[in-house]
Amino acid sequence: MGEQIIPKAVAAGMGAVAGFFFGGLNAMLVLLLVLVIVDFATGWAAAWTRGELKSRVGYIGIARKVALFAVIAIAHLIDGVLGELHMFWDAVVFFYLANELLSVIENMGKIGVPMPDFLLNAVHIFQSKSKVEENPQLIPEAQPDIVKQEKVAEETAAADPEDNKTV
Numbered sequence: 001m002g003e004q005i006i007p008k009a010v011a012a013g014m015g016a017v018a019g020f021f022f023g024g025l026n027a028m029l030v031l032l033l034v035l036v037i038v039d040f041a042t043g044w045a046a047a048w049t050r051g052e053l054k055s056r057v058g059y060i061g062i063a064r065k066v067a068l069f070a071v072i073a074i075a076h077l078i079d080g081v082l083g084e085l086h087m088f089w090d091a092v093v094f095f096y097l098a099n100e101l102l103s104v105i106e107n108m109g110k111i112g113v114p115m116p117d118f119l120l121n122a123v124h125i126f127q128s129k130s131k132v133e134e135n136p137q138l139i140p141e142a143q144p145d146i147v148k149q150e151k152v153a154e155e156t157a158a159a160d161p162e163d164n165k166t167v
Helices: 001-021 027-049 055-082 087-111 116-127 147-159
Strands: none
Touching: 001 055, 027 055, 027 116, 055 087, 087 116
């Protein structure tokens, strides 16, 4: 009986930590965990089949997955301060569920798994709507690289209108 105390204490401690940071384990959190694992596995498989497997990219992917759950924990703690309405937690979890599902669909396409057209169309719609916007509160040097590149392209096009004429 003594050898069972430590594993049970560790499991109880992990459950208490998960309950505190995530509000317990429910179906949405389990689904998100499954999608995160499937996304990582399909991303690895897609990189492997294309000959693009790199450990640094994998480590960055793992760090992003850990950060994803950190954001969920923060949302849960904010909800606790606001009265347990679960507004932030629900919004954050739904966002990450959609994001992970889209990533899994993209990875499956890269592997060569045939996907229904409506799923591919959904991926294209979400990709077009997820454009990074400029944050007016940031100094220009702190803007994301994609925003900087778009600004340079816009300024170049505006400076030389002859290049923008259609034939």
